[in-house]
Amino acid sequence: MLKIAIIGVIAAVLALLLQSWKGGNNPSNPSNPSNPSHPSNPSNPSNPSHPAHPLPTASDTLISNPPLLQKNAKGKYELIVAYKSNKLYNPNTGLWDQVLLRGYLTKPSLFDKKKAGDYVNDLLVGPQIRVKQGETLAINLNNQLPVESADTCPHQVENVNEPHCFNTTNLHTHGLWVSPQGNSDNVFLKFAPQEKFDYQYKIEKNHPAGTYWYHAHLHGSTAIQVSSGMAGPLIVEGSRVPKIKNGKITETGDIDILWKDKAKNSDQNENILLFQQIQYQCTNPDSSSKDPKNCVGLLEDYSGLGAFTSWGDNNYYTSINGKILGEMKVDQNQFNRWRMIHGGIRDTIGLMIKELPNSKKYTAAQTIKACSEYQAADKKAQFDQLKSLTVNTIAQDGLTMNHVQSRTLSVFQPGYRHDAMIAFPTTNKYCIYDMRLNVDDQINAPLPNPQPQIAPTNPLNAQLIGWVNVNASKVRGQTAAEYLKDQAKKIGLSKEIQTQLSQLNLSAFTDHESLMTPEIDQAVAARPKQFNAFSINFATGKFGMRHDESDRTIISYADLFEGPGAIEGQYVRQLALGQTDEWEITSDNATHPFHIHVNPFQIVKILDPRGNDVSVADNDVKDGPEGAVDSQYRGLKGLFKDTIFVKQGYRIIARSKYKKFEGDFVQHCHILDHEDQGMMQTVRICGDKYRCDSSLPAFQR
Numbered sequence: 001m002l003k004i005a006i007i008g009v010i011a012a013v014l015a016l017l018l019q020s021w022k023g024g025n026n027p028s029n030p031s032n033p034s035n036p037s038h039p040s041n042p043s044n045p046s047n048p049s050h051p052a053h054p055l056p057t058a059s060d061t062l063i064s065n066p067p068l069l070q071k072n073a074k075g076k077y078e079l080i081v082a083y084k085s086n087k088l089y090n091p092n093t094g095l096w097d098q099v100l101l102r103g104y105l106t107k108p109s110l111f112d113k114k115k116a117g118d119y120v121n122d123l124l125v126g127p128q129i130r131v132k133q134g135e136t137l138a139i140n141l142n143n144q145l146p147v148e149s150a151d152t153c154p155h156q157v158e159n160v161n162e163p164h165c166f167n168t169t170n171l172h173t174h175g176l177w178v179s180p181q182g183n184s185d186n187v188f189l190k191f192a193p194q195e196k197f198d199y200q201y202k203i204e205k206n207h208p209a210g211t212y213w214y215h216a217h218l219h220g221s222t223a224i225q226v227s228s229g230m231a232g233p234l235i236v237e238g239s240r241v242p243k244i245k246n247g248k249i250t251e252t253g254d255i256d257i258l259w260k261d262k263a264k265n266s267d268q269n270e271n272i273l274l275f276q277q278i279q280y281q282c283t284n285p286d287s288s289s290k291d292p293k294n295c296v297g298l299l300e301d302y303s304g305l306g307a308f309t310s311w312g313d314n315n316y317y318t319s320i321n322g323k324i325l326g327e328m329k330v331d332q333n334q335f336n337r338w339r340m341i342h343g344g345i346r347d348t349i350g351l352m353i354k355e356l357p358n359s360k361k362y363t364a365a366q367t368i369k370a371c372s373e374y375q376a377a378d379k380k381a382q383f384d385q386l387k388s389l390t391v392n393t394i395a396q397d398g399l400t401m402n403h404v405q406s407r408t409l410s411v412f413q414p415g416y417r418h419d420a421m422i423a424f425p426t427t428n429k430y431c432i433y434d435m436r437l438n439v440d441d442q443i444n445a446p447l448p449n450p451q452p453q454i455a456p457t458n459p460l461n462a463q464l465i466g467w468v469n470v471n472a473s474k475v476r477g478q479t480a481a482e483y484l485k486d487q488a489k490k491i492g493l494s495k496e497i498q499t500q501l502s503q504l505n506l507s508a509f510t511d512h513e514s515l516m517t518p519e520i521d522q523a524v525a526a527r528p529k530q531f532n533a534f535s536i537n538f539a540t541g542k543f544g545m546r547h548d549e550s551d552r553t554i555i556s557y558a559d560l561f562e563g564p565g566a567i568e569g570q571y572v573r574q575l576a577l578g579q580t581d582e583w584e585i586t587s588d589n590a591t592h593p594f595h596i597h598v599n600p601f602q603i604v605k606i607l608d609p610r611g612n613d614v615s616v617a618d619n620d621v622k623d624g625p626e627g628a629v630d631s632q633y634r635g636l637k638g639l640f641k642d643t644i645f646v647k648q649g650y651r652i653i654a655r656s657k658y659k660k661f662e663g664d665f666v667q668h669c670h671i672l673d674h675e676d677q678g679m680m681q682t683v684r685i686c687g688d689k690y691r692c693d694s695s696l697p698a699f700q701r
Contacts, residue, residue, distance in 0.1 A: 063326035065272045067106040069127035076138040080105040083119040099297035101228035124322030126232020137201040147193045161678035164220045172217035180665035187217045188697035208511040209238025209254040210398030211339040223672035227279045231343040242508040255509040258487040269336045277344025311346040333475040335423045342412040345672040349412040350435030353389040359429040371431035380461045392480040395419035397641045404504035413593040415643035415670040430468035441632045515655040524582040535588040543679040556678030585652040593670035595643040601654040609649040662690035
């Protein structure tokens with residue numbers, strides 16, 4: 001059934017390509033890639049055009065913030081889903097690949113109702129959406145993907161854990177603390193092509209201000225849609241001022257106030273960076289050829305997604321806001337707030353920024369060439385000699401941390417977000433690399449013969465994903481502590497808070513009270529532990545979870561289940577509103593990013609297989625053959641997150657309090673093809689207005 005569905009979808013899309021690119025006025029072949037601000041029609045896929053030079057120029061690949069989606073006359077954000085066409089630079093061939101992928105339009109006006117079902121020329125990133133605390137975020141999701149056949153999307157799906165309905169979708173607001181019911185963050189809803197739906201998310205007045213994101217989340221099509229680029233940044237803006245009395249903080253505020261330019265009513269020096277892992281397969285619509293010189297990039301089935309080694313085997317590159325090897329422009333010594341979002345599904349990112357010596361006058365091509373020379377494993381010694389830029393992280397997963405963490409290596413797993421303060425002290429060029437990590441710090445290790453993107457057997461030490469062009473300025477150099485203190489002074493915050501900031505202490509701007517107190521220790525000890533283990537049966541290909549430490553049975557999403565916790569023959573994890581629980585999260589095999597909707601959790605400790613707590617700030621616990629400190633978990637103790645990477649054999653001990661919002665939602669692996677294949681579980685918060693024995697959501701039955 002699935003193979004028939006795949007063939008049907010591919011045939012439909014190729015027919016669409018042929019009709020749209022060959023019918024009517026055939027567009028001319030541009031000599032250079034289209035300007036993203038003025039996208040032109042793509043060239044004929046049977047004779048695609050390519051730039052005259054193998055390396056992109058700065059104007060072609062300039063990284064800017066995703067366009068801001070504007071509200072319509074009714075106060076709603078119209079988010080249109082359609083096939084988008086653009087070009088991606090391919091460093092492996094030195095050519096530009098034409099791609100046709102599902103995505104969110106950056107502005108509704110790009111959609112032509114007369115050409116419904118056709119493709120739209122647009123950026124390969126979703127638009128930026130912003131909302132303020134206390135507002136209701138209204139989004140009209142408009143699915144304009146082509147109608148599917150019964151072969152592609154049968155009325156009755158025999159196995160919900162077999163990928164299906166690739167043009168049917170919904171919307172998840174990743175990280176938002178909102179209701180999971182009705183028309184809020186309800187991932188059990190689904191919308192077929194040509195259907196619309198009004199989502200409404202009530203943002204609490206005390207909702208943490210921070211960096212979140214939205215993406216497709218329909219079980220069965222999540223991975224193919226997110227891997228196509230169906231994701232975008234979602235920013236919750238805050239304006240609360242911290243209050244202090246007798247030297248003690250009585251009300252915390254939002255760190256946004258340290259960055260807001262009140263005169264211009266703008267967020268100054270803010271860079272929103274959505275890291276995407278866009279996958280596609282080159283197909284020539286005129287034949288079955290996969291000649292890279294005649295590439296039309298499509299992603300129409302899971303054959304390129306499901307394999308553990310799919311990302312590395314195909315030598316894909318992570319893009320930043322839809323640009324590969326793109327250029328960022330900044331001013332010297334000016335602190336920028338980088339809102340970084342890992343919106344991919346198939347690769348770990350070890351972000352490191354290196355200064356390229358004597359490169360002030362380098363062109364874009366010279367910069368990329370020079371940065372690229374340090375990628376190879378045999379250049380590691382020279383690579384290590386390059387000066388690494390310090391990244392000052394102030395928030396993770398949208399939640400402001402208690403203390404700034406200054407690192408030269410930032411590790412991102414799918415779903416992670418980091419807000420960081422970054423300043424570039426010289427006018428040299430800077431290379432943005434995805435570093436090779438110890439193999440068990442990366443996705444899908446330590447399976448037999450693992451091959452993540454930059455595995456130890458890979459010939460690369462690091463992979464270049466972008467670069468920074470620094471403009472000379474008269475801004476004086478400052479440390480992160482000096483900058484924060486000066487900003488607090490400028491807006492009139494108390495001397496106590498200024499002093500705290502001068503010590504990189506952010507406790508005046510954190511949102512959640514610690515769950516690591518003696519009183520809560522006693523409370524959670526009296527409650528049953530919440531256990532979760534990711535598990536795979538390689539003999540049968542079954543993906544799922546275990547919720548009982550003593551039971552080795554793997555339960556896939558929506559499996560028949562008749563034990564404790566069963567609702568209508570399925571397992572539902574039932575949690576009591578108002579309670580705090582302690583969780584143990586582990587993995588029987590492979591490595592998986594754990595994500596839970598609605599409620600974040602606080603990291604209590606992370607135990608390696610030897611029982612060492614590797615989450616302390618300055619641990620000296622070694623991992624991997626190179627004996628480095630644990631780059632994956634260092635400094636996570638006490639942090640609140642909504643996504644955490646779970647290494648095989650490690651035990652994540654975390655606590656979560658269910659303050660509000662009853663209803664059903666999910667927890668799952670954020671390698672989204674694992675989720676689509678059953679590595680997901682229904683979670684229910686109940687006990688007040690929502691009965692714990694309520695029927696399952698309609699989609700799940």
